[in-house]
Structures are given as C-alpha cells and as structure tokens.
Amino acid sequence: MAKRDITGAVDFGYLDTFCAGDTALVEEVLGLFAEQADLWSRLLDPEVDPEVWRDGAHSLKGSALGVGAHVVASVCGEAEAAWKEPPAVKASIKHRLDHAISLALADIAAWRHELALRGLQ
Numbered sequence: 001m002a003k004r005d006i007t008g009a010v011d012f013g014y015l016d017t018f019c020a021g022d023t024a025l026v027e028e029v030l031g032l033f034a035e036q037a038d039l040w041s042r043l044l045d046p047e048v049d050p051e052v053w054r055d056g057a058h059s060l061k062g063s064a065l066g067v068g069a070h071v072v073a074s075v076c077g078e079a080e081a082a083w084k085e086p087p088a089v090k091a092s093i094k095h096r097l098d099h100a101i102s103l104a105l106a107d108i109a110a111w112r113h114e115l116a117l118r119g120l121q
Contacts, residue, residue: 006107006110009072009100009103009104010108011068011070030112032066033063033066034108037060037064037104040063041097041098044079044090050084054083057077057079058076058080060097061080067104071100071103071104072097075097
C-alpha cells in the first residue's frame with residue numbers, strides 16, 4: 001500500500017489509469033470529488049424530500065465512481081435505492097456514507113501531502 005492509500009478508500013491505480021498518468025488531471029478530479037462530496041452529502045438529510053435524497057445520492061455515486069471511491073459509491077447506491085424508506089433507515093445509511101466519505105477524503109489529503117513532499121525534493 002502506498003503512502004497515499006492510508007485507508008484504501010480511493011483506488012489510485014484506477015484513477016491514475018483513468019487520467020492517463022496526468023497528475024494535474026488527477027488533482028482536478030480529486031478536487032471535484034471533494035467539492036461534490038461536500039455539496040451532495042448536505043442534501044442527504046433523512047428528513048428532506050425523498051426525490052432530493054435520491055438525486056443527491058445518485059449524483060454523489062457518479063462522482064465517487066469517477067475517482068474509484070467504491071465504498072462511497074456502493075453506499076450511495078444503497079441510499080439511492082432507499083429514497084422512499086423512513087427517516088430512521090436513511091439516517092443509518094447517511095451515517096455509513098459520512099464515514100465512507102471521511103475515509104476517501106483522508107486518502108485524498110494523504111495523496112496531496114505526498115505530492116507536496118515530492119515538490120520539495
């Protein structure tokens with residue numbers, strides 16, 4: 001496991017292949033995911049309109065798949081399917097999603113840190 005794969009929540013091998021080894025593009029895609037995670041996860045309030053919940057889960061799932069954050073994408077898929085479930089069910093899913101997102105963001109921070117260290121050499 002590379003230094004940047006602290007939790008394994010982001011598949012950097014997939015991301016590197018997807019971006020054809022272009023570090024600037026990897027950085028851009030990771031930045032977009034971080035922004036999307038912040039934006040869409042706010043809409044995943046168990047009390048919101050069920051269609052807003054479903055749309056937020058679907059959008060975040062796509063963003064997660066783009067960076068290889070497979071667990072985030074999987075939990076988003078569960079959230080998307082649970083759009084008509086009661087708030088207590090959604091709250092449990094949201095809790096797991098928040099945890100998965102935090103792990104992915106930790107890996108992204110570690111990747112950025114490793115990149116910054118390389119720049120100092």
